[in-house]
Amino acid sequence: MAVVKRMEDRAYWPVIMFSSLNLFLWHLDAFKKGEDPVPLFVDAFDRTTRFLESTLTSGVSGGHFPPVGAAAVDEGRFEKQVSGMFSDIWVGMSDDIYFDQSYKFTQERLEKSGADPVALFKGKVVVDAGCGSGKFSAAIARFGAKKVIGLDIGEKGLEFARLQAAKVPYGSAIEYRNASLLDIPLPAGSVDMVWSNGVIHHTVGYERCVKEFSRVLKPGGTLFLYVNGRFGLLELLTTTLRLATEVVPPTLFQHFIALLGVDSGRLYWIQDFLYAPYEYKPAADIKAMLGRHGFGDLRQLMRGVASDQIEQVSAGLPFAVVKYGEAQLKYLATKQ
Ligand SMILES: C[S@@+](CC[C@H](N)C(=O)[O-])C[C@H]1O[C@@H](n2cnc3c(N)ncnc32)[C@H](O)[C@@H]1O
Numbered sequence: 504m505a506v507v508k509r510m511e512d513r514a515y516w517p518v519i520m521f522s523s524l525n526l527f528l529w530h531l532d533a534f535k536k537g538e539d540p541v542p543l544f545v546d547a548f549d550r551t552t553r554f555l556e557s558t559l560t561s562g563v564s565g566g567h568f569p570p571v572g573a574a575a576v577d578e579g580r581f582e583k584q585v586s587g588m589f590s591d592i593w594v595g596m597s598d599d600i601y602f603d604q605s606y607k608f609t610q611e612r613l614e615k616s617g618a619d620p621v622a623l624f625k626g627k628v629v630v631d632a633g634c635g636s637g638k639f640s641a642a643i644a645r646f647g648a649k650k651v652i653g654l655d656i657g658e659k660g661l662e663f664a665r666l667q668a669a670k671v672p673y674g675s676a677i678e679y680r681n682a683s684l685l686d687i688p689l690p691a692g693s694v695d696m697v698w699s700n701g702v703i704h705h706t707v708g709y710e711r712c713v714k715e716f717s718r719v720l721k722p723g724g725t726l727f728l729y730v731n732g733r734f735g736l737l738e739l740l741t742t743t744l745r746l747a748t749e750v751v752p753p754t755l756f757q758h759f760i761a762l763l764g765v766d767s768g769r770l771y772w773i774q775d776f777l778y779a780p781y782e783y784k785p786a787a788d789i790k791a792m793l794g795r796h797g798f799g800d801l802r803q804l805m806r807g808v809a810s811d812q813i814e815q816v817s818a819g820l821p822f823a824v825v826k827y828g829e830a831q832l833k834y835l836a837t838k839q
Pocket residue numbers: 582585586589590632633634635636637638639654655656657660682683684685699700701702705706707775
């Protein structure tokens with residue numbers, strides 16, 4: 504959206520927020536239908552661009568506000584922003600979703616893809632790399648892991664995770680630590696499994712994380728890696744919207760979304776897809792990267808719960824590939 508690049512003035516922020524939110528919510532509804540999303544998609548972009556252009560030409564600009572300069576990439580600052588953004592989302596999750604849904608979903612996703620969760624986790628020392636709220640750390644402990652080490656850079660999420668762990672008997676097997684995956688504070692060859700669910704595409708060091716996972720795993724240990732693949736309309740939409748919204752402060756956009764009464768599930772997706780930094784890599788690159796860092800026996804998990812993009816693609820639902828492309832890429836791999 505080149506037009507947005509001409510809207511860095513603060514006076515345009517509400518316009519950008521409105522059009523971005525609109526496009527995002529529109530796609531959620533449009534993607535639910537079994538119709539070809541391409542014409543609808545093109546039309547929504549056209550309408551949004553016309554709206555933004557007309558706003559520019561009508562002279563909304565305040566002019567007296569200083570322009571917002573692009574921030575230089577600073578690793579520490581980047582991590583602080585990412586962790587702050589995610590940390591607030593978790594608190595308030597119901598116990599049903601936290602304990603039961605995450606356990607059942609993990610079981611269904613793995614079993615349908617031909618993997619046995621008990622065999623994977625029982626008696627193992629597992630790192631939940633980028634654990635967020637800790638809901639998957641809890642599920643892994645419930646499957647019988649000997650020890651789960653949940654690592655994340657979001658302190659509020661970790662505090663919430665510790666309170667949650669105290670509610671269940673298997674919680675005593677979980678330990679949470681504030682640490683970055685770019686530099687994992689564990690000795691080489693010290694764990695049986697690394698579980699990383701939807702995390703490394705949000706970091707500044709995609710490959711550095713994989714290198715760290717390889718370092719901390721014992722030979723013969725297992726990596727579960729979930730990252731987002733490429734080539735769907737959803738990628739096009741979110742990449743464009745991230746460009747558009749980067750000039751608007753995240754907290755302002757969050758308040759704006761909340762003010763409009765958007766429900767918390769959608770708020771989470773808006774946060775994740777639009778505000779979290781995202782690096783999309785194609786499956787071929789990920790496989791090559793895993794090979795470079797000593798992983799073999801690569802197995803892609805092609806199934807999931809009904810709402811998972813990969814399940815829709817695997818089930819051959821109409822236009823699922825157009826919408827999601829490679830969808831969620833989930834792999835099990837063995838450290839050689
Ligand atoms: C989309 S959430 C996924 C959380 C969890 N794995 C789940 O599936 O519920 C991404 C998480 O990655 C964490 N994260 C991002 N960069 C990180 C880094 N460099 N080190 C550790 N955690 C990081 C964020 O704080 C956030 O909790």
